[in-house]
Amino acid sequence: MKTKNKQAHLEIAGRDEHALVNLFFILLKTAHLVEANNATYLTQSSKFYVIFRRLVDKYGKISIKIIDGRVFVRDRIIKFNSDSLVNATAILDNWRQIGLGGITFDDSLDNRQLDKFIYLIAKRSGTKADRESVIRRLSDIGIEGISLLGIEKKEEKELLSEEKRKLIRRTARVTFFKSISVVQDAMVCAEQDKEIDITKARRVVNSMIDQIASDESYMIQLTSIRDFDDHTYAHCANVCVYSLTMGVRLGFDKLRLSQLGMAALFHDIGKVRLPGDLIRKPEAYDENDWIQMQKHPELGTKTVLRNLKFDDYSARAARVAYEHHINDDFTGYPVLRTKMPTNLFSKIVSIADTFDALTSGRVYIKKPIPTDEVLRKMMYQMTVKFDAFLLKLFVNIIGIYPAGTLVLLSSGELALVTKNNRDNLSRPQIRIIGDRFGPKKEFIEIDLSQPEQAGIGIQKIIDPGKHSIDLKTILQMDS
Ligand SMILES: [Fe+2]
Numbered sequence: 001m002k003t004k005n006k007q008a009h010l011e012i013a014g015r016d017e018h019a020l021v022n023l024f025f026i027l028l029k030t031a032h033l034v035e036a037n038n039a040t041y042l043t044q045s046s047k048f049y050v051i052f053r054r055l056v057d058k059y060g061k062i063s064i065k066i067i068d069g070r071v072f073v074r075d076r077i078i079k080f081n082s083d084s085l086v087n088a089t090a091i092l093d094n095w096r097q098i099g100l101g102g103i104t105f106d107d108s109l110d111n112r113q114l115d116k117f118i119y120l121i122a123k124r125s126g127t128k129a130d131r132e133s134v135i136r137r138l139s140d141i142g143i144e145g146i147s148l149l150g151i152e153k154k155e156e157k158e159l160l161s162e163e164k165r166k167l168i169r170r171t172a173r174v175t176f177f178k179s180i181s182v183v184q185d186a187m188v189c190a191e192q193d194k195e196i197d198i199t200k201a202r203r204v205v206n207s208m209i210d211q212i213a214s215d216e217s218y219m220i221q222l223t224s225i226r227d228f229d230d231h232t233y234a235h236c237a238n239v240c241v242y243s244l245t246m247g248v249r250l251g252f253d254k255l256r257l258s259q260l261g262m263a264a265l266f267h268d269i270g271k272v273r274l275p276g277d278l279i280r281k282p283e284a285y286d287e288n289d290w291i292q293m294q295k296h297p298e299l300g301t302k303t304v305l306r307n308l309k310f311d312d313y314s315a316r317a318a319r320v321a322y323e324h325h326i327n328d329d330f331t332g333y334p335v336l337r338t339k340m341p342t343n344l345f346s347k348i349v350s351i352a353d354t355f356d357a358l359t360s361g362r363v364y365i366k367k368p369i370p371t372d373e374v375l376r377k378m379m380y381q382m383t384v385k386f387d388a389f390l391l392k393l394f395v396n397i398i399g400i401y402p403a404g405t406l407v408l409l410s411s412g413e414l415a416l417v418t419k420n421n422r423d424n425l426s427r428p429q430i431r432i433i434g435d436r437f438g439p440k441k442e443f444i445e446i447d448l449s450q451p452e453q454a455g456i457g458i459q460k461i462i463d464p465g466k467h468s469i470d471l472k473t474i475l476q477m478d479s
């Protein structure tokens with residue numbers, strides 16, 4: 001019985017439902033840019049209304065609901081293509097902030113009311129308005145054919161026992177270190193010009209997806225480990241974790257996530273065609289080094305096409321390898337003869353790659369830059385280089401204090417950030433691990449966003465390298 005319900009729940013919506021949702025999101029976006037009498041807006045609005053009437057005549061009323069970041073119409077799931085997905089995610093993020101979980105339109109809705117409603121919602125986005133104030137406004141202006149639904153909570157997740165949490169942390173660690181060795185094996189294979197067997201890579205990526213989809217914070221914590229002998233492989237694993245986290249937040253289905261993960265894992269594979277001394281050079285690169293280094297995207301595409309079986313996965317990986325250093329403003333490399341926008345996967349990987357390269361200080365620049373400074377740099381100095389929405393999404397994932405950051409608390413204690421609170425980035429969840437007298441015998445888990453923790457604050461980020469703190473060991477300690 002249970003299985004049957006689940007299957008019905010995930011039934012894919014029909015063509016009219018897809019068109020309705022896409023047009024609805026287009027209307028919201030258009031309403032941001034133009035007035036209600038604009039010809040483009042009116043054309044889209046009439047199209048929406050025709051489909052709406054067709055559906056409502058058949059079913060009586062129509063609900064667009066958001067459950068766990070997915071969109072449902074009449075309890076059937078909507079699948080977005082890449083372009084509409086980015087548009088939809090921005091709108092859904094805003095709905096979440098104002099506590100809106102869905103909208104029901106009933107038979108009495110006319111064209112004029114619809115337009116008023118679209119403009120009401122569009123004008124509210126980005127403000128501190130909540131669902132209640134929008135409902136009040138709806139009744140003030142006499143719109144009755146629309147009801148706004150609250151956020152439907154996922155089934156309450158059972159509280160995880162400490163034992164279960166330890167197991168999840170251990171599984172995340174095994175998967176993460178496995179991904180590093182998978183990249184290493186693949187790169188060694190490519191170096192010897194042998195065919196790369198991607199079965200292991202696909203398996204490890206799928207396991208990463210499962211873990212990130214259930215809780216991204218364990219994986220993100222592991223990306224903060226810096227002391228690897230050869231950072232090239234860990235860099236690829238980190239870029240994979242960040243890219244997949246963005247993919248999960250964007251609502252990608254499993255197949256797309258798997259392709260994105262593989263592309264991220266192999267994005268720098270072209271580096272195997274460059275001299276090892278150059279990759280591992282401890283000093284800053286000179287002009288000649290840069291000329292060499294800038295060949296790795298092209299070499300990467302050639303390597304993927306030559307050493308991986310050709311299929312949808314390798315085709316996407318080849319494109320990401322080629323495009324991941326081409327910026328949104330077409331600066332970067334390789335220089336394109338025809339300026340074509342890069343692929344969505346490449347845009348995602350490019351953000352993840354830049355962040356890891358700058359924070360690790362082991363890829364192109366030779367000195368790590370603190371995460372908060374890197375995010376500021378990316379947000380203010382490098383905005384034209386990245387897709388604005390994806391960058392915002394990334395900053396929201398990483399937060400001010402990314403999971404895995406060591407911080408000094410106002411109480412004088414030392415803590416590890418374990419998880420970000422999406423709606424309160426400056427007050428994450430932390431694990432107190434020590435104080436001025438040394439490590440604590442028992443770690444204490446605290447959520448700084450809870451009112452009872454208002455007396456404690458984060459004073460500053462601690463660089464584990466500067467204080468001889470072994471982050472790898474701390475992350476492996478399960479108190
Ligand atoms: Fe690269």
Ligand SMILES: [Fe+2]
Nearest residue numbers: 235267268353
């Ligand atoms: Fe890279």
